[in-house]
Amino acid sequence: MDVVEDPHPEQFGAVRLQNEIPYEDMTDEQKWRVEHAKLHAKHKGHEQMHMEMFLILVVTLIVAQIALVQWKKRHFKSYQLCTLLGMWLIPVFVCVQRQWWRFLVTWVLYSSFSTFIWYKATRPQISGTTPRFVYKWFLFLHKLSYVLGIGGYLLIMFTLLGMNLIFGLRANVTMDAGLLLLFYGLYYGVLGRDMAHICTDRMACKIGYYTQEGLPKKVLEADVCAVCGNHLDAENSEGESEATYRLSCSHVFHEFCIRGWCVVGKQQTCPYCKEKVDLKRMFKNPWEKPHLFFGQLLDWIRYLVAWQPLIVTFVQGVNKVFGLE
Numbered sequence: 001m002d003v004v005e006d007p008h009p010e011q012f013g014a015v016r017l018q019n020e021i022p023y024e025d026m027t028d029e030q031k032w033r034v035e036h037a038k039l040h041a042k043h044k045g046h047e048q049m050h051m052e053m054f055l056i057l058v059v060t061l062i063v064a065q066i067a068l069v070q071w072k073k074r075h076f077k078s079y080q081l082c083t084l085l086g087m088w089l090i091p092v093f094v095c096v097q098r099q100w101w102r103f104l105v106t107w108v109l110y111s112s113f114s115t116f117i118w119y120k121a122t123r124p125q126i127s128g129t130t131p132r133f134v135y136k137w138f139l140f141l142h143k144l145s146y147v148l149g150i151g152g153y154l155l156i157m158f159t160l161l162g163m164n165l166i167f168g169l170r171a172n173v174t175m176d177a178g179l180l181l182l183f184y185g186l187y188y189g190v191l192g193r194d195m196a197h198i199c200t201d202r203m204a205c206k207i208g209y210y211t212q213e214g215l216p217k218k219v220l221e222a223d224v225c226a227v228c229g230n231h232l233d234a235e236n237s238e239g240e241s242e243a244t245y246r247l248s249c250s251h252v253f254h255e256f257c258i259r260g261w262c263v264v265g266k267q268q269t270c271p272y273c274k275e276k277v278d279l280k281r282m283f284k285n286p287w288e289k290p291h292l293f294f295g296q297l298l299d300w301i302r303y304l305v306a307w308q309p310l311i312v313t314f315v316q317g318v319n320k321v322f323g324l325e
Contacts, residue, residue, distance in 0.1 A: 053324050057315050064311050068303070084194045086306035091187065094309075110188060113137065114195050121199035131203050131228040135257065138196035145189030152182030186301045194302070200261060220251065226272040227257035249275040 026034070072079045088111075095103045114137075121134050155178030158164060164174045223232050225244075232244050232252060243255040249270050253261075261271055268277050 049324050052322075053315075053319055056318055056324075060311060060315050060318070064307065068307060080194065080197070083302060083306045084191075084198070086310070087187075087191055087194070087302065090306065090309055106184065106188075110191070114192070118195065118199055121203050126203055126229075131257065134196075134199050134203065135261075138192055138199070139259075141188065141192040142196075145185045145192065147185070148181050149185030149189065152178045152180070152185055154178075155181060187305060190302050190305060220272050222252075225254045225257050226251065227253055227261050230254075247275070247277060249273050 021030070068079075092104065092107060095101075095107075117134055117137050120130050123130075155174055159171050159174040159178060164171055220226050224230070225232055232254065244252050245255040245258050246252045247258070247270050251270055251272050253271070258271075262268060262277055269275060270277060
């Protein structure tokens with residue numbers, strides 16, 4: 001096989017084979033390998049520089065984590081609002097730049113429904129059916145995100161175990177589908193959970209049986225649910241009497257309302273007296289506990305989605321200032 005010198009030495013590769021495949025005719029995988037080799041050649045001998053970049057990243061992550069924890073502890077409301085805005089807007093900017101229109105369509109649908117729900121929950125006068133309507137939406141969103149997350153995880157494991165070959169499916173197709181479902185489940189689960197928390201606080205304060213600080217505006221009667229403000233013996237939309245649940249503080253609520261308050265709204269205190277709620281005691285059925293664990297997982301994902309991109313962007317800016325590549 002004859003070898004000829006490359007007339008363009010500034011390009012990647014000092015020699016070129018006569019039967020080499022043109023770049024435009026390569027597959028996506030071959031193009032990725034070529035770009036990867038170029039990247040290695042470009043950064044050859046930069047070990048010390050890379051160590052400095054790594055140290056900057058580690059120090060920034062530690063400082064940012066401490067700052068976020070203190071912010072959340074001292075000024076929770078502002079932290080919650082900034083986190084929600086970051087999670088809502090940052091992925092949209094990324095998707096617009098990369099032209100990921102499928103995500104943008106789902107984001108517009110979610111934002112439209114959630115904005116309407118937020119509007120209903122923040123009216124000066126709240127009807128007795130509004131809390132239940134709001135909880136139903138966010139509980140549905142919570143369960144949907146749970147199903148999408150579990151489905152995506154199972155599809156990823158399905159691919160890693162090689163079971164996609166049984167059905168003649170390519171590994172990259174099933175893996176991409178699994179990661180996509182997992183992302184949608186986690187992202188909209190976190191976003192819906194934060195929105196539910198804000199709407200829950202607003203509705204409860206409007207009804208009058210709950211205040212963030214101090215004493216409630218109203219005295220809770222024995223036959224009234226402090227979450228929705230309706231009587232405990234009231235019938236639901238199907239004409240059936242609703243089940244009730246008594247907390248350890250002896251206050252009684254509609255079972256649906258208190259579950260929405262604790263799981264979807266992230267509230268772990270009694271809506272009236274603020275006594276700590278034992279969630280493990282409330283969820284005795286083992287089939288219901290995964291929803292509780294999934295809610296805790298969403299709290300961990302929030303940091304990765306809202307703050308991690310900002311931290312990485314800051315680190316890239318620092319590296320650029322110091323001329324590190």
